[in-house]
Amino acid sequence: MSTVRRRPVRSGVTARVLDVLGAFTPSAPELGLTDIATRTGLPLTTVHRLVGELAAGGALDRGDDGRYRIGLRLWEIASLAPASRGLREAAMPFLEDLHEVTRHNVQLAVPDAADPGEVVYVERLSSRDAVSIVTRTGSRLPAHATGVGLALLAHADPDDVERVLARPLRRFTPHTVCDPDGVRTLLAQVRGYGFVISDRQIEPVSLSVAAPVRAGDGPVVAALSVVVPADGTNPHTWVPAVRAAARGISRALAAPESRS
Amino acid sequence: MSTVRRRPVRSGVTARVLDVLGAFTPSAPELGLTDIATRTGLPLTTVHRLVGELAAGGALDRGDDGRYRIGLRLWEIASLAPASRGLREAAMPFLEDLHEVTRHNVQLAVPDAADPGEVVYVERLSSRDAVSIVTRTGSRLPAHATGVGLALLAHADPDDVERVLARPLRRFTPHTVCDPDGVRTLLAQVRGYGFVISDRQIEPVSLSVAAPVRAGDGPVVAALSVVVPADGTNPHTWVPAVRAAARGISRALAAPESRS
Numbered sequence: 001m002s003t004v005r006r007r008p009v010r011s012g013v014t015a016r017v018l019d020v021l022g023a024f025t026p027s028a029p030e031l032g033l034t035d036i037a038t039r040t041g042l043p044l045t046t047v048h049r050l051v052g053e054l055a056a057g058g059a060l061d062r063g064d065d066g067r068y069r070i071g072l073r074l075w076e077i078a079s080l081a082p083a084s085r086g087l088r089e090a091a092m093p094f095l096e097d098l099h100e101v102t103r104h105n106v107q108l109a110v111p112d113a114a115d116p117g118e119v120v121y122v123e124r125l126s127s128r129d130a131v132s133i134v135t136r137t138g139s140r141l142p143a144h145a146t147g148v149g150l151a152l153l154a155h156a157d158p159d160d161v162e163r164v165l166a167r168p169l170r171r172f173t174p175h176t177v178c179d180p181d182g183v184r185t186l187l188a189q190v191r192g193y194g195f196v197i198s199d200r201q202i203e204p205v206s207l208s209v210a211a212p213v214r215a216g217d218g219p220v221v222a223a224l225s226v227v228v229p230a231d232g233t234n235p236h237t238w239v240p241a242v243r244a245a246a247r248g249i250s251r252a253l254a255a256p257e258s259r260s
Numbered sequence: 261m262s263t264v265r266r267r268p269v270r271s272g273v274t275a276r277v278l279d280v281l282g283a284f285t286p287s288a289p290e291l292g293l294t295d296i297a298t299r300t301g302l303p304l305t306t307v308h309r310l311v312g313e314l315a316a317g318g319a320l321d322r323g324d325d326g327r328y329r330i331g332l333r334l335w336e337i338a339s340l341a342p343a344s345r346g347l348r349e350a351a352m353p354f355l356e357d358l359h360e361v362t363r364h365n366v367q368l369a370v371p372d373a374a375d376p377g378e379v380v381y382v383e384r385l386s387s388r389d390a391v392s393i394v395t396r397t398g399s400r401l402p403a404h405a406t407g408v409g410l411a412l413l414a415h416a417d418p419d420d421v422e423r424v425l426a427r428p429l430r431r432f433t434p435h436t437v438c439d440p441d442g443v444r445t446l447l448a449q450v451r452g453y454g455f456v457i458s459d460r461q462i463e464p465v466s467l468s469v470a471a472p473v474r475a476g477d478g479p480v481v482a483a484l485s486v487v488v489p490a491d492g493t494n495p496h497t498w499v500p501a502v503r504a505a506a507r508g509i510s511r512a513l514a515a516p517e518s519r520s
Contacts, residue, residue, distance in 0.1 A: 013273035014313035021337050029340040053274035058374060061342070070341040072373060076380055077281050078338030079398025080289040081330040082321075089396060092386065100360070113332060114318060120336055126352065136349060138339025 013050075016042060020050050021059065021070070026139055030067045083110050083122045087222055090252040091123065091213070094245040098226060099125040101241055105227040107208075109148035116156045117164035118142055119149045119223070144169050144183050145176050147198035147210030151223035153183075154190035155212055161187070175200040195243055197235050198225075206230055209238045211246035216254025224249070273310075276302060280310050281319065281330070286399050290327045343370045343382045347482055350512040351383065351473070354505040358486060359385040361501055365487040367468075369408035376416045377424035378402055379409045379483075404429045404443050405436050407458035407470030411483035413443075414450035415472055421447070435460040455499050460490050469498045471506035476514025484509070 023031060023039040031039070037047045051068060054060040058073030079085065091108050099106040108123040120140045143149030143164065153161055165180035177183055190196045195211045202208075210225035224246055226238050283291060283299040291299070297307045311328060314320040318333030339345065351368050359366040368383040380400045403409030403424065413421055425440035437443055450456045455471045462468075470485035484506055486498050 012313055014277050014310055015317060017274050017277050018314070018317040018319055021334075024337060024340050026340065029342075029345060050274055053272055054278070057275060057278040059278055061373070070338055072341055072343050072370065072380060074281075074334075075338040075341035075344050075382075076398050076400070077284060078330055078335040080284050080286065081332055081335035082289075083332050084335050084398070085289060085396075096359075096385065099356075110332065113321070120332060122335075125356065136345075138336050138344070140336070 016040075016046065017050060017054065020047065020054065021074070024070055026136075030063065030069050032067050036068070083120070083222075087253070088123050091222070091224070091249045094248040094252070095123060095125055095224065098224070098241055098245040102226050102228070102238060106224065107148060107227065108213075108222060108224045109146075109152070110222045111143070111152045111156065112140065116143065116153065116160040117167065119146060119152055121148075122222075141202065142170050144178070145172055145198070145201045147196055147208035147225040147227075148223035150183070150186050150196045150198060151190055151210040151212040151225075152220065154187040154196070155220035172202050173200055173204045175204065177201065195239050199235075200230050204230070207235055209235050209242050211239075211243045213246045214250040214253070216250060221253070222249070276300075276306065277310060277314065280307065280314065281334070284330055286396075290323065290329050292327050296328070343380070343482075347509075347513070348383050351482070351484070351509045354508040354512070355383060355385055355484065357508075358484070358501055358505040362486050362488070362498060366484065367408060367487065368473075368482060368484045369406075369412070370482045371403070371412045371416065372400065376403065376413065376420040377427065379406060379412060381408075382482075401462065402430050404438070405432055405458070405461045407456055407468035407485040407487075408483035410443070410446050410456045410458060411450055411470040411472040411485075412480065414447040414456070415480035432462045433460055433464045435464065437461065455503055457495050458485075459495075464490070466490055467495055469495050469502050471499075471503045473506045473513070474510040476510060481513070482509070 019040045019042065020036055023036045033044060033047055033051060036051065037044045040047065051060060055062050058071045060068045061071040062068055088108065095106050095108060106125045107121055109119040109121045112118040112120055118140050121137055124137055141149065143153045153164065165183060169178040171178050177186060186196055190212065195209060197207060197209050199207045206227050207230045208225040208227045210223050212220040213222040213224060215221045224242065226242055228235060228238060279300045279302065280296055283296045293304060293307055293311060296311065297304045300307065311320060315322050315328065318331045320328045321331040322328055347370065348368065355366050355368060366385045367381055369379040369381045372378040372380055378400050381397060384397055401409065403413045413424065425443060429438040431438050437446060446456055455469060457467060457469050459467045466487050467490045468485040468487045470483050472480040473482040473484060475481045484502065486502055488495060488498060
């Protein structure tokens with residue numbers, strides 16, 4: 001796992017192709033040619049050519065409005081990523097059990113290999129009556145402010161952790177722990193108790209109970225959490241179910257048939 | 261939606277980049293450089309360079325064994341595809357309800373825009389005690405042999421349907437309907453009754469009950485199914501729940517807040 005921030009490779013067509021694809025974001029999932037040119041800094045003629053080639057290959061789809069979206073073919077290929085295929089498939093039965101028992105949002109996240117200060121959500125099971133949350137599959141949040149992020153950061157390389165804590169830590173609510181010592185205390189709790197409660201750090205109305213997921217007996221590769229209303233049941237009530245689900249996924253990841 | 265089979269654009273670096281990514285398949289999600297060269301027909305030196313550039317951009321990840329996998333960064337971008345983002349997000353609450361009521365596998369699929377004879381599964385909710393099925397998120401199957409495929413094909417362009425039926429139709433079990441007239445009969449049933457029962461067509465032990473999903477009052481954009489044991493309850497028992505879920509998703513897709 002790389003511990004340095006990924007630097008975009010600006011030279012070469014491959015890098016430009018990835019820049020065009022990377023112009024699409026959760027807040028801008030549909031883009032026109034000019035939008036893509038602005039976001040990538042590439043000349044409009046280059047964007048026009050690359051987008052045409054990407055659309056011909058199914059990596060982008062052109063809507064009736066002339067705007068482009070990520071194509072189904074790219075999604076199909078990308079669903080082969082280990083986080084989606086091996087981890088998500090092994091985790092799903094346990095996430096579903098946890099979801100059914102708690103009736104709250106259940107999430108599975110992995111660290112961003114290029115930036116241990118961020119987590120990417122690879123699955124989310126929600127309920128119509130669950131507290132609303134900002135995350136969705138494929139979205140990301142800072143590690144210091146989320147239950148899954150703290151569970152992952154607690155088991156990251158200590159040098160990486162210090163690099164993350166040396167950066168400004170974004171505040172989401174008055175409850176977000178933004179001072180490095182406060183975060184270090186939470187990380188020590190994860191290591192000591194095997195879970196963490198992230199109390200109203202992202203939204204003032206909800207908290208999450210999270211636990212790390214190991215690849216069998218190996219390193220921590222993911223974390224799961226349940227997001228519950230902050231004014232509801234004592235959050236410690238959920239800890240055994242969350243820890244049991246995390247251990248179940250770890251066990252499933254150790255079984256050879258779940259590694260594919 | 262394109263109605264012609266996509267032809268790979270073999271010239272240009274963009275096409276070669278997509279060829280390298282497309283070398284990864286559900287049956288071969290991890291590849292070495294030589295594997296990729298063999299599968300793409302590209303010279304090893306070209307593969308070496310492209311793979312290096314893709315790995316630098318996070319589109320591929322290199323494992324400790326020197327083999328490559330699809331990278332988390334590409335998955336993150338690809339999760340912005342409308343099939344994943346808009347459709348899947350709108351459908352999830354209804355899929356979860358259906359899953360909870362039936363306790364069987366629930367699936368959501370979309371047509372391959374480049375080949376209406378195939379469907380791509382964008383979501384699957386399974387249970388530990390449900391009948392085992394071959395599909396998973398991101399996998400594909402021929403439309404003629406699956407419930408979701410028949411539900412989609414029934415509302416496809418008639419010329420496309422005839423082109424699909426003019427091809428050899430793959431047999432999976434002795435029950436797979438492989439003659440064009442038999443498929444046409446099933447398609448007429450979908451249009452007449454709003455659902456279809458695909459009886460032991462993929463595996464001899466299971467059948468699926470499927471219904472089409474419209475974008476609001478517009479065209480059919482997806483289909484959902486529940487997969488149940490062939491020797492279990494009368495499959496017609498599941499029809500009302502499947503149709504109700506399909507209509508619920510259609511309604512959610514019509515609501516502006518679900519279109520993002």
